[in-house]
Amino acid sequence: MDDLLQEFIAETRETAEALAGEIVAWEAAPGDRGRLDGIFRFVHTVKGSCGFLDLPRLERLAHAAEDALAEVRDGKRVPDRALVDAVLAIVDRISEIVDAMDRGTPLDDGGEDLLIAALDGSAAPVLETPAAPASPVAARAPMRSVRLGVDLLDRMMSGMSDMVLARNELARRLRAGEVDPSAEAALERLSATVAEMRDTVTRTRMQKIDALFSALPRLVRDTAASVDKRVVLEIEGSDVELDREMIEVMRDPLVHIIRNSIDHGIEDAATRLAAGKPEIGRLTVAARQAGNQIVVEVTDDGHGIDTDRVIAKLVTAGRDERVLRALPERDKLELVFEPGLSTKDGVTAVSGRGVGMDVVRAAIDGIGGRIELDSTPGRGLRVAIHVPLTLSILSTIIVAVAGHRFAIPRGVIEEIVAAHAAGVELDTLGGQRVAMIRGRRLPMVSLAALLGVPAQGRHPSMLVIANVGPGALVIGVDDVLDHEELVTKPAAPPVMSAGIYAGQALPDSGRPMLLIDCAGVAHRAGVNFRREAAVAKVEEVGETPGIEVLTFRDLDGVLRALPLGAIDRIEPVAAHQLHRAGGRLRLLLDGALIPLAALGELPEGAFAALRLRDGSTEVAYAIAEASDIVRLPADLAAPAEPGAIAGVALMGDDPVELVDPLWLLAGHADVAAAERKPLALLDEGEGGWMATFLAPMLRGAGWRVAARLGEGETADVVIRLDAAGDLPAPAGAAIVRLVTDPAAARCGDAIHRYDRAGLLAAVGARLEQRR
């Protein structure tokens, strides 16, 4: 319907413009039948269209004029000055209304009755029409438009590309021989024209990103309402222009990201208030141009990506938890792009559609873009989509490898560094070359080695860090030569079959150049960003002597390692999980209090803990940050004195201290027989709720549990449910009160009966007090 309306507006405006001259002529010679017919057809068409489009106001005007003109045509009326004036006024009025419709501004209908009345001569002499429409007519935007198929635009663009290439060829030919100054000048002019044409043609394909953004307020409103949240949307940069094809490709990913933010990211009002945030969630969608790229950012102030939950989901899907937990934080975030992942437990009406972020990523990758995630736990998530400005002219970096030149799309390049720069180290790890760049360990591919061409030196001298879908890849080249805008086209199938090229282009040099597909390079070189594959690879080369260890930065800043086999998992720890119970530090994990060992001061805030398990004994070891899984040589330099450190090994140039897992388990684990277990009395009479629900948990945490005391026994802690606080406590025992009503738990020392962590902490604390 909108299209029809637009067409009607365009058509009516065009006819009215063409009719302007006719009307003036008819005014001069009211008897001219041909002109009368033209005007009659106009009002007749308007009347017909208005009926169909349901525009009663215009229809009424057109109908009245048509009636009057029909009478003239039938000879029933002689056109006089008053009638001509009245018809003119109506035609002007129609133009004004159509303009107002196009602008979307209201136009009051004052005076229309008078205009119609003036037609049959019954009204007073026509009001001063020229004065009224004068200003709207002048204000009318002189914008003219035609409708074109996108096909036609594509052909224009393709023709334009060929024209650029032909101009380059011509320039080359001219420069090869003696250059006639006049030919040179003509070429200059041609170049300027071609460049301008290219810009213009490129612009025909451009559309304001508003075309994408205008639907968002409604989307956000509806999505938020369906999950019962309140979200305020801010849009920035609607006037940024983008290739219309890009806009189409970005539509679904953007909608998906926004739905995710509202459904998974932004919390409900109660949770937000509890976290000290404003009740209403805030979502910002912003577009900006950055060089040859458009960046669209979706920022929410929700709770960020819960990597623990993402990992838990992947583990249920059969992935190795140990490996996933050992990943650096940045890589953990990237796990949301794994296929088939939904962190929401239940399927919601909003985003439980089986479409994951992997699909979003694939769509953006497909147009040469990339997605960046920036999550601050508790504070929010920023998703940045980078896409190239246009599809057919690509901004590239030209690199040289053993005399060959290749182009690399600039969009995928994160950074280019010299191999000998400070903070850059090249190494080999389990047969895979890696580059350590300012603390980031990235897989490296030497382009010369991959292509099988003789490289200049033993190591590449320049490193191009490319973002390839699942991770970053370092591509080693001999030199970085230039930056060039290239018109790229697919290469022939026997060339594309190499799997490492994205296309071919003809740069100004006139020598064909191949465009490197960085993801293809990673694939061909066998670089796999999936961690499982990486681990499998380590196992394959398992014959090389050594032990696989997890390296970590310890609390005292020293780089240490523990054998991977000894580690059960890595847990993030918050301060409230830390308890001093039974005379030592313990960690409340999964409802159990686990002895905690540490070399160095425990930090105030959150830290990580490695869980070690040997049969039934379990110990946690506090660390600052896990860094990597590596293989260390089996022969270690022995430490000066026996203790926590089993030995020192070299990893690259850095010494790594290997923590002795035996020392940890032997020195810190609870040895059941050696300690008298504290006794908890579940004082509940016949109810049995505590015996059913609490007893297993307490036993797991190292307590003995009894429903009544035996002869000579004293309880360390008495637990009562919904009991009055004034019941006397058995001699020497501390009381922990549980309540069924959560509201009652908030005001007082009672604990809600399902508050597992709170209960364990309370019984631990009571025990500590008694001692």
Next chain:
Amino acid sequence: MSELFLVARIAGQAVAVASRSVESVVDLGEVTPAPLAARHVLGLATLRSRIVTVIDTAGTLTGEASAAPPRRAIVSAIEGHHYAFVVDALDDVAELAAQPLDPGIALSGHWADAASALVEPAGEAALVIDLAALVPGNLHSRCN
């Protein structure tokens, strides 16, 4: 029924190519290598601001890469891409009548896949070859 053929020489053998499949005949300039591309792809060359993929025709047919630098080539557009098929020399353009191949003749290498008929310009037998069959990957190879 006779047809217009381009008679050329590849790996010492006279061949004929139906002229309707030939876009032009060119002298190749510099060829830019395309590492890791399919076997017998020599690289890319520029012809009138257009990129063509250069095919070692003799190598494709005999299985052994030719040593001589590519000079002359027949350009043909196959499935939207332009290829330059390197030839030793161009002999003639003539209206010739194609004859079926004698089933008793066993052709070696990929000749059997590419050749479909026989013509006889100036008394010497020339194999009629199909350029599209010479694009690496398009060969239905019987031998490796």
